[in-house]
Amino acid sequence: MESVLKKYFGYSQFRPYQKEIIDKILSGRDCLVVMATGSGKSLCYQIPPLVKGKTAVVISPLLSLMQDQVMSLKQRGVKAEYLGSTQTKHAAYSEAENGIFDVLYMTPEKACLLPPSFWKNLLNAGICLLAVDEAHCISEWGHDFRKEYKQLHLLRGVLSDVPFVGLTATATEKVQKDIVCSLKMKDTYIAIGSFDRPNLFYGVKCSSRSMSFVDELVVEVSKYISSAGSTIIYCTTVKDTEQICDSLKDAGIKAGMYHGQMGSKARDESHRSFIRDDLHVMVATIAFGMGIDKPNIRCVIHYGCPKSLESYYQESGRCGRDGLASICWLYYARSDFAKADFYCADASSENQRKAIMESLMAAEKYCYLSTCRRKFLLEYFGEETAEDCGNCDNCTRTREERDLSREAYLLLSCVQSCAGRWGLNMPIDILRGSRSKKILENNFDKVPMHGMGKNYSSTWWKALAGLLFSHGFLKEVIRDVYRFASVSPSGLQFLSNANTVHQGSLILPLNSEMIDEERSGNSQTKVEGNLQNLAALEREVLSEAEEKLYHMLLDVRKRLAQDFGTAPYAICGDQTIRNIAKIRPSNKARLANIDGVNQHLVTKYGDSFLQSIGHLSQEVNLSLDGEAPAQPSVTKEYPYSQRKLTPAKFDAWRLWEKDQLSFHHIASLPRKSGSGAVKEQTIISYILDAAREGHELNWTRFCKEIGLTLEIVQQIGFVITKIGSKDRLKPIKEELPESVSYDHIRAYLIMEDLNVPMGELFDLKSCTPDEVPTKISGSLSYDHEGEKEKGCYATDNATSFSQERISPPSPLTPFSLGSVSRMKQPRSDDSSIDNSAVKKLHKCSETKDECNDPLVATESAILEWVANQDGVSSSNIIEHFKGSRRESIIELLDHLEEVRLGEIILF
Numbered sequence: 001m002e003s004v005l006k007k008y009f010g011y012s013q014f015r016p017y018q019k020e021i022i023d024k025i026l027s028g029r030d031c032l033v034v035m036a037t038g039s040g041k042s043l044c045y046q047i048p049p050l051v052k053g054k055t056a057v058v059i060s061p062l063l064s065l066m067q068d069q070v071m072s073l074k075q076r077g078v079k080a081e082y083l084g085s086t087q088t089k090h091a092a093y094s095e096a097e098n099g100i101f102d103v104l105y106m107t108p109e110k111a112c113l114l115p116p117s118f119w120k121n122l123l124n125a126g127i128c129l130l131a132v133d134e135a136h137c138i139s140e141w142g143h144d145f146r147k148e149y150k151q152l153h154l155l156r157g158v159l160s161d162v163p164f165v166g167l168t169a170t171a172t173e174k175v176q177k178d179i180v181c182s183l184k185m186k187d188t189y190i191a192i193g194s195f196d197r198p199n200l201f202y203g204v205k206c207s208s209r210s211m212s213f214v215d216e217l218v219v220e221v222s223k224y225i226s227s228a229g230s231t232i233i234y235c236t237t238v239k240d241t242e243q244i245c246d247s248l249k250d251a252g253i254k255a256g257m258y259h260g261q262m263g264s265k266a267r268d269e270s271h272r273s274f275i276r277d278d279l280h281v282m283v284a285t286i287a288f289g290m291g292i293d294k295p296n297i298r299c300v301i302h303y304g305c306p307k308s309l310e311s312y313y314q315e316s317g318r319c320g321r322d323g324l325a326s327i328c329w330l331y332y333a334r335s336d337f338a339k340a341d342f343y344c345a346d347a348s349s350e351n352q353r354k355a356i357m358e359s360l361m362a363a364e365k366y367c368y369l370s371t372c373r374r375k376f377l378l379e380y381f382g383e384e385t386a387e388d389c390g391n392c393d394n395c396t397r398t399r400e401e402r403d404l405s406r407e408a409y410l411l412l413s414c415v416q417s418c419a420g421r422w423g424l425n426m427p428i429d430i431l432r433g434s435r436s437k438k439i440l441e442n443n444f445d446k447v448p449m450h451g452m453g454k455n456y457s458s459t460w461w462k463a464l465a466g467l468l469f470s471h472g473f474l475k476e477v478i479r480d481v482y483r484f485a486s487v488s489p490s491g492l493q494f495l496s497n498a499n500t501v502h503q504g505s506l507i508l509p510l511n512s513e514m515i516d517e518e519r520s521g522n523s524q525t526k527v528e529g530n531l532q533n534l535a536a537l538e539r540e541v542l543s544e545a546e547e548k549l550y551h552m553l554l555d556v557r558k559r560l561a562q563d564f565g566t567a568p569y570a571i572c573g574d575q576t577i578r579n580i581a582k583i584r585p586s587n588k589a590r591l592a593n594i595d596g597v598n599q600h601l602v603t604k605y606g607d608s609f610l611q612s613i614g615h616l617s618q619e620v621n622l623s624l625d626g627e628a629p630a631q632p633s634v635t636k637e638y639p640y641s642q643r644k645l646t647p648a649k650f651d652a653w654r655l656w657e658k659d660q661l662s663f664h665h666i667a668s669l670p671r672k673s674g675s676g677a678v679k680e681q682t683i684i685s686y687i688l689d690a691a692r693e694g695h696e697l698n699w700t701r702f703c704k705e706i707g708l709t710l711e712i713v714q715q716i717g718f719v720i721t722k723i724g725s726k727d728r729l730k731p732i733k734e735e736l737p738e739s740v741s742y743d744h745i746r747a748y749l750i751m752e753d754l755n756v757p758m759g760e761l762f763d764l765k766s767c768t769p770d771e772v773p774t775k776i777s778g779s780l781s782y783d784h785e786g787e788k789e790k791g792c793y794a795t796d797n798a799t800s801f802s803q804e805r806i807s808p809p810s811p812l813t814p815f816s817l818g819s820v821s822r823m824k825q826p827r828s829d830d831s832s833i834d835n836s837a838v839k840k841l842h843k844c845s846e847t848k849d850e851c852n853d854p855l856v857a858t859e860s861a862i863l864e865w866v867a868n869q870d871g872v873s874s875s876n877i878i879e880h881f882k883g884s885r886r887e888s889i890i891e892l893l894d895h896l897e898e899v900r901l902g903e904i905i906l907f
């Protein structure tokens, strides 16, 4: 299988999940593949036909997409074709049924219209799978329902023993079930990969729809165009599309357009020019959606908020499919969120209407976020992630936090006065002192808060409302196409505390709209400089001369593509050209060795490339046969082998490791982008990323600086054993004392992955008595033979600990902390020492009220305590678990309310 991968695709290793999926298909099993855009799903159905020598039939929604894929496959020496209305090759049909093609694409309509004789002939010739690409289109719950997809089950009768493979980048559980049912899949192997696209930067800005904003956009895009790569600007209307495209052209940028009102010929021409790099920017409506398979799109800008996060994820996902650093900006206007009627126009049922409204609300929430955007996106798609990404606008800008308790109180009270009968405009008008007819008719001018919020604009208040929604103080319900705001239980709790007790502070990070509004008095937004940073993103890997050579080789590829009537990316990807620029092979054997170079490229273009490499290298003064870039290693969390460190991460690592600056110092340095300081925590995660990517690290210094001690390491190891999994950080964190941070846990896991010898690191020989690991008493369940004497702890019960001194492990034993199997039992002569961190590991459920320390709340502790009480209020719970912050407890209660409804009865 690997040889097929190299021969046709030029890659030396499979990406995560690909091999398993291919194996399952080859064994004849139905598969459902839910993996991020650009993660390499296509390969899962493209390899089996090449291994088996039988045809793979692929159902795809768009002709343009099929044409692109066929073109790319042909460039790889794969026999591929499509059947559809634009197919001009008459023999294609008969060749297809005779099994001539390795991969045969068709639309769902075509698949259902083909006569049974076609399928029968193809079955006789040999068919190894039927793949349904963009399979979410099958489901009414999906964001792109297409009724023709519903008919595909008809093929099951004809192709009963052929494995069916559904592939999609976005499918909730409901949609997954729908796909399996609708395609009548049996014993389905379901592969769900991460949705994360670590190479994408996410940013959001509130924009005016003014001409001056368009001018700024043009200036920014033109700066970016000077470095290689393409841009898509998605607009919500044809008018915007035309206006922006004209402005770009006026500025001398090679821009084209794509929208539904263009004739199909003009659209095809535009599409073709874009994929052949004749256009640098495509300004399009979402009609230019699924069919975009160009791997080197460096930037996707949304000028207007999309109708759902699914759409946003998919459209922005067209960016950076080759794994190189790329940027996604979303510019929204408030009016975008008032388009519910428009989006609901096509809804045929109440359910669908509701789904559309909810999707739009989720997209709105994303826009108003002041916290990590990637985290929000991933959680929206059901993926838990503990840490902030450090690669979105909210993570990279300095946070402006403020006590917003007064403003929140005013807004929440006003919303409450409206009794869930209005949207947000009414309470905000009340705060701003409006005397409109509706206000007077409803006596809202008598509400005490009337006019108390005049200092802020209504945009500011709406932005605050967005913040309060995202922090769970406000909620919205939909009736018909109308949205009604009300105060959530957390919001009510906040109000009641403010009314009864002394009102506490409510420190929240301002979102960018509030900041803009305060700074400028209106929401006029400047397009910020992250686009231009992109040019720098890739420079770190290549020297200046290599960078020059890279650009020259891009031109060579483009010329070759023109000569052979194909797209440059179909010859090979940008990353492959970068590899070539770095290695500068002198002969075909060396060229063939480069990752991304397939056999077809060597045979067809090898001579031309080698000739150009020879003389261009000379031109830029570089010798041939340079050093190969290190083969990237594939790890669980970092699925894409081509992933590179962003400049910000590399810089952080260099300043810390090479220049020996502290995290604190690095965090306070002004940033190249001029966007101010970053958080220390972000710097730490950058450096950990660098370590994981293979950069050296002084771990002793690192652990010291983040306060990771032997004792914490032992606690983490213990908790991981107890939980039995280290896949998710949150459950691990929840079991540990509050003093153990996510940084500690991440560092631990990375050290373990990298086999850092932790025993040596913490220099166990020189442990002072105070640093000696502490025994946690309880039932000792790890009784590993021969290791009893060597002195660490283990227990299966985290709920009661005494503090006992135990001997350190033998310094000769490598102390690999992740593998708890190596943990040792305490010696019997251990005696107590005081240790506050371990003390905090007390779970309140066990020692409860006898415990002198303030109790720390966890979900299980709350549930258990509540179960033993005769009715409690949330204040009782807050009072009881004094060891935790009030906000944390409320958060836990909210979560419990959602997931354990019925188990916990409050208020």
Ligand SMILES: Nc1ncnc2c1ncn2[C@@H]1O[C@H](COP(=O)(O)OP(=O)(O)OP(=O)(O)O)[C@@H](O)[C@H]1O
Residues within 6 Å of the ligand: 011, 012, 013, 014, 015, 018, 035, 036, 037, 038, 039, 040, 041, 042, 043, 168, 169, 295, 317, 321, 322, 573
């Ligand atoms: N094993 C691999 N090693 C290196 N690159 C790969 C590998 N597998 C796929 N790729 C490359 O990754 C890019 C994206 O792959 P692909 O088009 O299959 O993604 P996809 O998951 O189908 O995305 P979408 O959902 O957008 O259709 C392509 O340029 C492809 O050649």
